[in-house]
Amino acid sequence: MTSPVWHPFTQHGLDEPIPVVASAKGTILTTKDGRRIIDAISSWWVTTHGHAHPRITAAIAEQATQLDQIIFAGWTHEPAEQLARELVAMMGLPHVFYSDSGSTAVEVAVKMALGFWANQGQPRHRILVLDHGYHGDTIGAMSVGARGVFNQQYQPLLFDVGTLPCPSGDGQPTLDALDHACRHDAPAALLVEPLVLGAGGMHFYAPAILAEMRRICDRHGVPMIADEVMTGWGRTGTLLACEQAGIVPDLLCLSKGITGGSLPLAVTMASSAMFEAHRSPDRARMFFHSSSYTANPIACAAAVANLAVWRDEPVRDRIADLARRQGERLARIADRVHNPRQLGTITAFEVGAGEGYMSDLAPRLLAHFRDRDVLLRPLGDTVYVMPPYCITDAELDRVYAVIEEVLG
Ligand SMILES: *Cc1c(COP(=O)(O)O)cnc(C)c1O
Numbered sequence: 001m002t003s004p005v006w007h008p009f010t011q012h013g014l015d016e017p018i019p020v021v022a023s024a025k026g027t028i029l030t031t032k033d034g035r036r037i038i039d040a041i042s043s044w045w046v047t048t049h050g051h052a053h054p055r056i057t058a059a060i061a062e063q064a065t066q067l068d069q070i071i072f073a074g075w076t077h078e079p080a081e082q083l084a085r086e087l088v089a090m091m092g093l094p095h096v097f098y099s100d101s102g103s104t105a106v107e108v109a110v111k112m113a114l115g116f117w118a119n120q121g122q123p124r125h126r127i128l129v130l131d132h133g134y135h136g137d138t139i140g141a142m143s144v145g146a147r148g149v150f151n152q153q154y155q156p157l158l159f160d161v162g163t164l165p166c167p168s169g170d171g172q173p174t175l176d177a178l179d180h181a182c183r184h185d186a187p188a189a190l191l192v193e194p195l196v197l198g199a200g201g202m203h204f205y206a207p208a209i210l211a212e213m214r215r216i217c218d219r220h221g222v223p224m225i226a227d228e229v230m231t232g233w234g235r236t237g238t239l240l241a242c243e244q245a246g247i248v249p250d251l252l253c254l255s256k257g258i259t260g261g262s263l264p265l266a267v268t269m270a271s272s273a274m275f276e277a278h279r280s281p282d283r284a285r286m287f288f289h290s291s292s293y294t295a296n297p298i299a300c301a302a303a304v305a306n307l308a309v310w311r312d313e314p315v316r317d318r319i320a321d322l323a324r325r326q327g328e329r330l331a332r333i334a335d336r337v338h339n340p341r342q343l344g345t346i347t348a349f350e351v352g353a354g355e356g357y358m359s360d361l362a363p364r365l366l367a368h369f370r371d372r373d374v375l376l377r378p379l380g381d382t383v384y385v386m387p388p389y390c391i392t393d394a395e396l397d398r399v400y401a402v403i404e405e406v407l408g
Pocket of ligand 1: 104198
């Protein structure tokens, strides 16, 4: 019997097997037919502490019996209020706008930056972005992301942006291009993935470059948007990647790990300048954005529980320990791969000759890993390991063992 489900990023014409996952705990996914699969990519970068963390699942169950959903325009509830207070204390920005995915968090940030300028009577519309960036798959999020095979069909609809070279080395070409654009193009904002360009191929760059981008933006009064949808919640070794550069952006996008990877939720955190530019007795200057499930109470309760896990459990120690264990294993294969690299809990390397996302290698690798009960999903010939922080030594060894089978 064929399924009516149309899957994301899946070519149904290839008839590849689609495993049915029945349950998950920690790092292990169990399929309907009883296979135990190691989740080495945190279910596409969302699962931080491990699947079904007891504190988070309990909070979800409890909240579901109290208040399931409520309109958020002009109404509020305690989980959203508590989460916002705690996020402000943790992240260093004073305002929290809720939405429900990384893509919408980015769309909201871009709209806020445009509103910031429009409400001051100096409309600006040009967004500066980094080459190889990824910010989601809605039309706006695609517009600020790298152009490629993923969005070729929609290109005529994507809005024009200023693209800076992807930072590498000392980042000088990127910094020069940023300075030039700030002087000549009147940009509305710079949008970056801090330290890691994730879906664009796991490109890492130095905190000093991020810090210098912030300084250039400050010098020219250009707001900086940090998309920490992937890098947030400890992936790069610190709670936020921005911490490593000692910077706070004007707008900060968080999603994925905000609920520990249990329910969809996102926030766009904003500086007081962004908020004040929209605050006025004039209703025409309010921020015009909402989605039906904005600040869903059950998702907010899951996020509050996630913050409690961060507060009460040795999460930072686990992250440091995973970074060390990842580094050891990467070192063992480093001479058999191209460009081995690590940032915090993430390792990445190329196994082919840079054939790009549509290379034949990717589906073959995917099948190899799937057949060996390891969930890894290479980006073209770039293999990366980004597991939940609770992964055991034995599980991590198994992940690298199946990777070693494809090397050489
Ligand atoms: C995943 C991701 C997004 C999009 O998030 P969705 O929840 O999939 O919409 C945006 N930005 C970055 C950096 C991401 O990694």
